[in-house]
Amino acid sequence: MPLWQRGAVMGVEVTAARDWLAHHRAASEQGWTYLEFLTAVDWPDTAEIEIIAGLRQAAAGRCGDVRLLSCRVPRDTALVPSIVAVHPWAAWHERETHEMFGVRFTSDPGLPAPDLRPLLLSEVGQWPLRRTTALPARTDRRWPGLSDPGDHPPPGMTVRRRVAPEVPGVPALWLAPPSPQGEHP
Amino acid sequence: MTGEHAAQEPAARIELLAANCTSCMLCVRACPTWCIQLDSHQEIDPDSPGRRPKVRNVLDRFAIDWGLCMFCGICVQVCPFEALEWASDAVRAGTRAELDATLWQAPAGGN
Numbered sequence: 520m521p522l523w524q525r526g527a528v529m530g531v532e533v534t535a536a537r538d539w540l541a542h543h544r545a546a547s548e549q550g551w552t553y554l555e556f557l558t559a560v561d562w563p564d565t566a567e568i569e570i571i572a573g574l575r576q577a578a579a580g581r582c583g584d585v586r587l588l589s590c591r592v593p594r595d596t597a598l599v600p601s602i603v604a605v606h607p608w609a610a611w612h613e614r615e616t617h618e619m620f621g622v623r624f625t626s627d628p629g630l631p632a633p634d635l636r637p638l639l640l641s642e643v644g645q646w647p648l649r650r651t652t653a654l655p656a657r658t659d660r661r662w663p664g665l666s667d668p669g670d671h672p673p674p675g676m677t678v679r680r681r682v683a684p685e686v687p688g689v690p691a692l693w694l695a696p697p698s699p700q701g702e703h704p
Numbered sequence: 705m706t707g708e709h710a711a712q713e714p715a716a717r718i719e720l721l722a723a724n725c726t727s728c729m730l731c732v733r734a735c736p737t738w739c740i741q742l743d744s745h746q747e748i749d750p751d752s753p754g755r756r757p758k759v760r761n762v763l764d765r766f767a768i769d770w771g772l773c774m775f776c777g778i779c780v781q782v783c784p785f786e787a788l789e790w791a792s793d794a795v796r797a798g799t800r801a802e803l804d805a806t807l808w809q810a811p812a813g814g815n
């Protein structure tokens with residue numbers, strides 16, 4: 520049986536961002552001590568970023584259920600409390616989530632600030648996994664499907680006007696004018 | 705792989721049967737990796753009967769960028785004229801000129 524079929528994925532528990540750390544601490548005390556992943560989902564329609572984390576009970580191993588915790592924060596500020604105090608290895612996931620989505624993780628006063636240095640990119644600020652970030656391979660190149668035999672008619676005949684086919688794989692969000700640099704650095 | 709495919713030669717390249725191609729652009733527009741380039745023009749069919757001249761498409765150049773192609777076979781499936789087919793001889797790494805020599809180009813002097 521594939522690993523992902525072992526155990527069930529439980530429904531998502533949505534918390535407020537300010538309760539994010541407390542909720543993780545409570546879950547950890549209930550035995551959900553293994554953080555399987557932490558990532559984010561961009562929801563441009565509601566101008567929110569959802570942080571989502573999957574937890575397992577270490578005692579149950581890989582056969583146990585996965586419990587999902589989530590919180591939503593505004594896209595432009597995207598401040599979320601770090602859960603490194605509960606799961607030290609969340610530091611890697613938080614670095615990656617910051618690099619890919621521009622989420623800033625914060626720690627309580629008195630604790631060291633989360634390490635948010637980029638893991639892959641030489642410069643941050645593009646947030647590659649936000650849905651509004653255009654993929655250059657799709658926006659910097661002309662779609663080959665735009666050309667048509669009718670563009671080169673026989674001598675003496677004119678090019679017939681036609682409706683240009685819709686370019687696939689390029690969401691309208693990528694073609695919108697870039698938003699002012701209001702997103703945090 | 706299904707049993708039907710297992711007995712066949714491995715699919716390693718997509719080949720154009722230029723005689724069947726009508727330059728309809730279906731394969732180019734269906735390709736998810738944008739790896740097919742097709743250049744064509746129109747000319748008057750000299751054999752067309754009647755007074756109104758009939759226009760036909762003429763293929764000039766057909767190229768698959770093997771650096772982008774992921775061998776999904778959608779172009780082979782979508783072609784209504786059976787002008788694309790799987791071939792078993794893989795495209796080998798080489799210089800630009802050697803790779804260009806594997807592309808289909810209209811013969812000099814028209815076809």
